[in-house]
Amino acid sequence: MPPMVCFGWSSSDGLVTQEHIRHYEARAQGGTGLIIIEALSVKPEGRLANTQLGIWSDGHIEGLKAIVQRCHDHGAVVIAQLNHAGLKTPNNVSKDTLSPFEYRKGNTSARTMALEEIHRIKEDFILSAERIHEAGLDGVEIHGAHGYLLSQFASSLVNKREDGYGGSISARMRLACEIVKGIRSRIGDHCIISYRMGGNEPSLDDGVEIGKTLEACGVDILHVSAGFSDDTTPPVPDGFPYSWIAYCGIEIRKNVNIPVIVVNGIRTPKQASYLLDNNLADFAAVGRGLLTDSEWANKARSGQDVNPCLECRRCQWFENGNKCPAVLVVFDN
Ligand SMILES: Cc1cc2nc3c(=O)[nH]c(=O)nc-3n(C[C@H](O)[C@H](O)[C@H](O)COP(=O)(O)O)c2cc1C
Numbered sequence: 001m002p003p004m005v006c007f008g009w010s011s012s013d014g015l016v017t018q019e020h021i022r023h024y025e026a027r028a029q030g031g032t033g034l035i036i037i038e039a040l041s042v043k044p045e046g047r048l049a050n051t052q053l054g055i056w057s058d059g060h061i062e063g064l065k066a067i068v069q070r071c072h073d074h075g076a077v078v079i080a081q082l083n084h085a086g087l088k089t090p091n092n093v094s095k096d097t098l099s100p101f102e103y104r105k106g107n108t109s110a111r112t113m114a115l116e117e118i119h120r121i122k123e124d125f126i127l128s129a130e131r132i133h134e135a136g137l138d139g140v141e142i143h144g145a146h147g148y149l150l151s152q153f154a155s156s157l158v159n160k161r162e163d164g165y166g167g168s169i170s171a172r173m174r175l176a177c178e179i180v181k182g183i184r185s186r187i188g189d190h191c192i193i194s195y196r197m198g199g200n201e202p203s204l205d206d207g208v209e210i211g212k213t214l215e216a217c218g219v220d221i222l223h224v225s226a227g228f229s230d231d232t233t234p235p236v237p238d239g240f241p242y243s244w245i246a247y248c249g250i251e252i253r254k255n256v257n258i259p260v261i262v263v264n265g266i267r268t269p270k271q272a273s274y275l276l277d278n279n280l281a282d283f284a285a286v287g288r289g290l291l292t293d294s295e296w297a298n299k300a301r302s303g304q305d306v307n308p309c310l311e312c313r314r315c316q317w318f319e320n321g322n323k324c325p326a327v328l329v330v331f332d333n
Helices: 018-029 058-073 115-134 149-154 174-187 204-216 244-253 269-277 288-292 296-302 325-332
Strands: 034-041 077-083 103-105 108-112 139-144 192-198 221-225 260-263 283-285
Touching: 018 034, 018 058, 034 058, 058 077, 058 115, 077 115, 077 192, 115 139, 115 174, 139 149, 139 174, 149 174, 149 192, 174 192, 174 204, 192 204, 204 221, 204 244, 221 244, 244 260, 269 283, 269 296, 288 325
Parallel strands: 034 077, 077 139, 139 192, 192 221, 221 260, 260 283
Antiparallel strands: 103 108
């Protein structure tokens, strides 16, 4: 299960609710092997929405403990995603929006981060990982995709710094690698470190280099999704049966020796099995499929049909999961 924010369930304190606990427990009970809990914000001023779950204080540990205990009871491995939205922080969260380099486009603007701010945010990620560990989770996933702060650092479209955190790919990945190494040195080898990276950051060739850089700095798992801009999608061979994002994951996996999670548009057990059986992926992540059917994995094992995502133009879960028409179908039955 890839990370998916459950919008509309928390409040501005960013605390886990009973709905979150039930939601994740149901997916663990449904046979999901690895659950990546939704993006948790490492800083209140870096939230992607003002009701996003937080991990910026020790007060957030208790709620996560409740989720992980219930999921472990059903045998799932549980990690949580850490995020800072950077220039994608909405105005109603913070008026002082940060970016690796000054950014202005349409209604979005952000100022260049000072070096001390970079060091502070590195520490925020590491402290947040320590809280995750304290809560009893099996590890963390660092969110370095989808145009959020670490994706902005990775992308030459945004990061024009000239001070060692910008320039070459290894410099653009320096903050990410410092976070990974910091987590490893404070928590040790018992913490799984997954990194969600952009496969097109901005090109697939960059994605391959980013994957190799992350492997070299000690990441355990790469989770390949989209980068900063959807305008820079790589060409996909004719007849390729998955999305361009899944294509990036498959291609990057050929260039690294650590496990890779392939994601995006995988709806049916057959689609997931094909990736695994043909050595194209180490993990097949099923996002919206698991929102609409918590029993997805058990059904896949026993050969039953899953309750399909209805492919709404804009997924209702971005507003409130309780409005998802496919989930309503399940309840009505
Ligand atoms: C409601 C919703 C919330 C999401 N929240 C996150 C998130 O917190 N972090 C993240 O990296 N991706 C997030 N995503 C992206 C998913 O992890 C996944 O990559 C995407 O849904 C594509 O996979 P799918 O086709 O199996 O749904 C979200 C997607 C949805 C639909």
